[in-house]
Amino acid sequence: MTPGLAALLHPHPIAELISHMARDEPFVVHGACDSIAELLAIPFLGSLEALLAAWPDRVDVHLPDVADEASSMTVQPSEARTHFGAGMALLFNEVQRHAPELVQWLEGIRTELGLSALTQQRCLIYATPASKGTTAH
Structure with missing residues (x-):
């Protein structure tokens, strides 16, 4: 497909x-x-541990007061696991930069939706602990 x-x-x-x-x-x-x-x-999509071990960029941690990027901090992947264990969600930005095969998925979705080729396209990964989440928006 x-x-x-x-x-x-x-x-x-x-x-x-x-x-x-x-x-x-x-x-x-x-x-x-x-x-x-x-x-x-895609190997690093197999688990949170695999993603954290392979991720070369900083990770956004959503702080518990708002549980959204409106209240977050940015940490090294080695620190992100501790925050996740404390109940905070993680956000990995621009994933397509580290998994080029995602670019064709972004292009396909953009085309199927009829969006301009100038549309910003990106992949985000949210990791949320059980019974937690990101504020709806």
Whole structure:
């Protein structure tokens, strides 16, 4: 399957996502399937430990007062695990810079949504401890 929105949503059609968006309703795809096998094969996406061990950049830590990037600090990956263990969410920015195969996924999604080639495209990874999360926005 071609990298893009259709592969991410499989087995649901894009029209189902659009319908949910029009009604301002949540849309969830449960489980991983073969259509995203290429994404699941990226080594540092296997676990938080693998990501922290491989991550070359600083990591944003969402502080508990707001639990969002509006109240955060930036730390080295070696420090991020301690903050995660204390119940704080982590944000890894611009992941596509370290996994070039993600660029074709961004391009596919942009094209399927009909967005301009000038649109900023980036991949973010949020790691949130169990029963925690990022403030909705």
